[in-house]
Amino acid sequence: MNIAISGLNNTDNPAPGIPVIKSLQDEHTLIGLSYDANEPGNFMGLCEKTYLMPYPSLGIQELKDRLIDIKEKSNIDAIIPNLDAELPLYIKYQEELENELDISLCLPSLENFELRNKNKLDTLSKTLNINHPKTFEISSIDELMECSKDLGFPLMVKGNYYKAYMSYNLDSAIDNFYKISNEWGFPVLVQEVVSGEELNLIGVADGKGELKGAVAIKKLTTTDIGKIWTGVTIQNDKLMNIAKDFVSNTKWKGPFELECIMSANGDIYLIEINPRFPAWVYFATEIGINLPKIVVDIMQGIDTPAQLEYPQNKLYVRYTGELVTDFTDLIKLLSTKEL
Amino acid sequence: MRPIDQLVLDENNVAFNPVVGNSYQVNDIAKEILIAIRHHKSKEDIINELTEKYDVSKEELFIDVSDFISKVKIYGLL
Structure with a gap:
């Protein structure tokens, strides 16, 4: 498949695009969708082609026009959008994009997307019988x-x-x-404030109520802006069951991340649900749970067995890297909006 | 299952709690006590076993073992 992937930033605030690309590059042709010519992912040589995109705030017509142009040039079959700012647009108009542009997506419904808004999490948590810290909207x-x-x-x-x-x-x-x-x-x-251990789980669900893959970790060290630097896989049955309940109750479709806190008495509090992969998703791929591949399988209608077993006590270490390329690449991307 | 029963004890005396991802460095005797607790031995039994094995008074062991068990509880493992 020709799959377009957004979120190519790879600085100290990394986006999920590069780890998603690394997870899929062996089996698919990948096209990068970038919102900024300076994003490192534009120059890492992982994508066959990279296109600059209009900002999501410009609306659906700008997005559709750009995607029609990109489809003509690179014949994309699917898109995995990875950024919070663009997801509302892709989710709201997913049917239009799939039907009119013939581009596959694997995203939650608009109703489900809104269900996990921070100001609605309290209601969702009650429905799912999960603890949620007392929250006021002011x-x-x-x-x-x-x-x-x-x-x-x-x-x-x-x-x-x-x-x-x-x-x-x-x-x-x-x-x-x-x-x-x-x-x-x-x-x-x-x-x-709930004190305890902060735990994270990433998963992919098929939209029919089944959790198709998941990995839970604990962040061991984070950067000044809270991004993971080292982490370890954990095997927490309570957390896994929360993920299964969330998926079966909402019929969630696509990737998601649960941010939770486990208190000293073992209760788990749901803090946040992100409707996308986090930037550490390649950790899951490396330990045998290729979640982006599961997303592609769902888009292709391939039913695979759920992958919920993985080795515990595996360490994730992020590191920095450098590359050198021609300055003309940046100029070309800026002037032609593609590279 | 108690969290202490799920601890993974390795040859480097590191106890890893796979439920929350915490690791603890223990010494040989602490490891022995952890294993004894996992075998549901009472504090008295643990103290008696250690008294026979090491040249330490029962009183001293009572304080140390009690202190260690308290720490295990503080860490939420018991």
Whole structure:
């Protein structure tokens, strides 16, 4: 298949595109979709061709026009979109893209996508009978003061889409409230702090209620901006069962990541559900669970047995690398929007 | 199953908890105590066994074994 993959940033804030490409490069022809000519993935030589894309904020017509152009040139059969900013567009118009452009996708329904919004996770958690930290949706300082009386300190001040800050007193909570609302708008979420071990699980589901593959890890070290640097595989049956329940109840389709905290008494709290692969997905591939390949199998209608068994105690280590290429590559990408 | 029963003890005296991904470095005697707890031996039995094996008073072992078991509980393994 000719598969287009987005998310080619590979800096200290890496996107999932490169690990997805590494997982699929042996069996498929891969085309990179980039939003920035400077993204390292544009020059790593992993894609047959790379195209610059219009920003998702420009809307569906711009996206469709660009994809029609790319399909003509590279005959793409499928797309794996990997970025939070573009996913709402791909999810909302997935049928249109599949039917009109004949491009396969493996994405959740819009209803499921919205179900895991941070301000709706409380409801979803109750439906699934999973613990979720007490969360308030606020849009004023008065409300912040009110809920801080209920929660006490420390508490988390979170954006509805991105960013979260721990606040140890009212002053820092107000400061963080403004930081978040200025950058990410309203509502702002204020959440109880649950202490324990932070665990992550990535999985792929088939849209019919079956979890087709999953790997759980614990992040051992992270960068200043919270990105994994080292991690270890774990075998946590409770977490795996939460993933299975989530998938069977929602009929989720495509990749997802569960961010959870396991408290000292063994209870698991669901903190966040990301509707995409994380950038450490190649860890799963390396230990025998090729989740991007499962996504491609689902797109092709190939029914494979669920892959939920993997070695525990495997260490993941991220590292930096360099490459040298011709400056003309960057100029060509900027001027022609393809490389 | 108790978390302590799931610990993976290796030849380097590292105990890995596969449920949450934590590792603990233990010494030979701590490893012996962990194994004894996994065999559901009581604190008294563990102390008696160690008294026979090592040249340490029962009183000293009582303090050390109690302290170790407390730590195991603090780490949520028991």
